[in-house]
Amino acid sequence: MSAKLETTFRGDTAQLERRISMREKLTPAYFEREREKIFRRAWLPIGHASHVPEPGSYFVREVPALKTSLLVVRGQDGRVRAFHNACTHRGNKLVRGGDGCRKSFSCGFHGWTFSCEGELRVVTDEHQFRDLDKGALGLRPIHTEVWEDLVFVNGDDEPRESLTEWLGDMYDEYRGYFDQHGRVASLRINVKSNWNLAVNSFTEGYHTLYLHRNSVPDYQGGRINPERHRPFMQLFKRHHRYSAPANPEHRLTAAEALAVKYGKRIIPAFGGEMPTLPPGVNPSRYEHWAFDVVQFYPNAVFLFGNNWHIEIFFSPIDVDHTEVVQDLYYYRPRNIGERVSHQFFLSRGRQVFLEDMNTLEAQHAVLSSGVVGHLQLSQQEMSLMHHYKVSREMLDE
Numbered sequence: 001m002s003a004k005l006e007t008t009f010r011g012d013t014a015q016l017e018r019r020i021s022m023r024e025k026l027t028p029a030y031f032e033r034e035r036e037k038i039f040r041r042a043w044l045p046i047g048h049a050s051h052v053p054e055p056g057s058y059f060v061r062e063v064p065a066l067k068t069s070l071l072v073v074r075g076q077d078g079r080v081r082a083f084h085n086a087c088t089h090r091g092n093k094l095v096r097g098g099d100g101c102r103k104s105f106s107c108g109f110h111g112w113t114f115s116c117e118g119e120l121r122v123v124t125d126e127h128q129f130r131d132l133d134k135g136a137l138g139l140r141p142i143h144t145e146v147w148e149d150l151v152f153v154n155g156d157d158e159p160r161e162s163l164t165e166w167l168g169d170m171y172d173e174y175r176g177y178f179d180q181h182g183r184v185a186s187l188r189i190n191v192k193s194n195w196n197l198a199v200n201s202f203t204e205g206y207h208t209l210y211l212h213r214n215s216v217p218d219y220q221g222g223r224i225n226p227e228r229h230r231p232f233m234q235l236f237k238r239h240h241r242y243s244a245p246a247n248p249e250h251r252l253t254a255a256e257a258l259a260v261k262y263g264k265r266i267i268p269a270f271g272g273e274m275p276t277l278p279p280g281v282n283p284s285r286y287e288h289w290a291f292d293v294v295q296f297y298p299n300a301v302f303l304f305g306n307n308w309h310i311e312i313f314f315s316p317i318d319v320d321h322t323e324v325v326q327d328l329y330y331y332r333p334r335n336i337g338e339r340v341s342h343q344f345f346l347s348r349g350r351q352v353f354l355e356d357m358n359t360l361e362a363q364h365a366v367l368s369s370g371v372v373g374h375l376q377l378s379q380q381e382m383s384l385m386h387h388y389k390v391s392r393e394m395l396d397e
């Protein structure tokens with residue numbers, strides 16, 4: 001058998017801990033520190049600007065880590081803004097949920113009405129109010145920036161870093177990538193697990209040979225890389241990414257062969273020539289590349305492939321509960337064959353996702369009981385070491 005593939009590491013690998021103590025991380029007091037020092041100070045991706053295409057288009061996103069609901073809306077001036085989804089009269093939730101397009105937003109409680117730019121426009125029975133400063137009673141904004149179609153918010157009073165600084169070297173490396181795909185499905189699961197464990201489940205490839213042995217048995221590694229070592233891993237100041245290794249000898253199943261006959265390959269999306277992709281996708285230009293995994297610290301993990309990408313958002317509800325939303329984006333189908341082909345990859349993707357979710361409740365129960373007090377991490381789990389290092393730094397700041 002051939003030699004084992006050695007991972008190429010890039011970035012600052014100093015001060016990584018291989019043994020991570022977990023028990024105190026799973027306490028309510030620790031979670032409150034994470035909320036204030038990590039979630040309030042981070043730039044958090046919450047959706048796409050293209051999901052609010054017209055002036056007045058909006059969507060609502062619950063962000064329990066910031067104890068808020070956000071209303072993301074495109075103003076008549078074309079700018080995308082996010083506001084706390086709360087009426088300034090007596091705090092009713094302004095929009096119950098979902099998405100749509102409106103000229104203005106009226107509160108269902110007493111009818112106060114706000115513009116798409118957040119100004120308070122109408123106070124019903126206004127002359128009954130004394131000394132009301134309408135100009136100061138617009139919707140409460142939250143710092144909002146758009147990067148490559150992704151809408152980020154920052155819950156700090158004044159962000160300590162701009163979004164450009166927060167994304168660092170990754171900022172320029174994904175130009176145009178998101179525009180190539182459209183959202184085809186969204187899966188949402190509430191799991192009784194701490195958010196850190198949920199994120200960790202998606203940022204290492206060590207498990208793929210075992211946890212996904214039935215659903216996708218041979219799509220990674222193969223004879224040239226039987227342990228499925230990641231060919232490339234890179235640590236940034238906050239974020240990190242790695243590439244997953246394709247198995248060049250992957251055998252198409254009968255259903256998969258039909259799916260790639262009538263559509264494009266999704267996962268694994270290889271077997272042809274190396275596609276033209278922005279420099280951030282397959283950054284080492286590894287020959288047998290399958291896809292990349294990128295963690296946007298703290299709580300978003302994106303998988304970047306050719307013809308597809310997946311966005312996973314881990315939203316902590318409290319120390320013991322996390323809402324996980326997985327949005328799948330594929331190339332835009334041009335005919336019925338490609339649409340049917342999508343369905344094959346969607347159903348298999350759902351199975352893989354459920355396998356990833358399936359260890360979390362047991363892990364959470366064991367680690368919070370203290371029966372197992374530490375994580376023991378291999379080099380292939382360096383992303384987890386980095387995740388906890390960044391958390392240490394932010395909690396100490």
Ligand code: FES
Nearest residue numbers: 087089090107110
């Ligand atoms: S709470 Fe919204 S109008 Fe009264």
Ligand SMILES: [Fe+2]
Nearest residue numbers: 201208212356
């Ligand atoms: Fe997995």
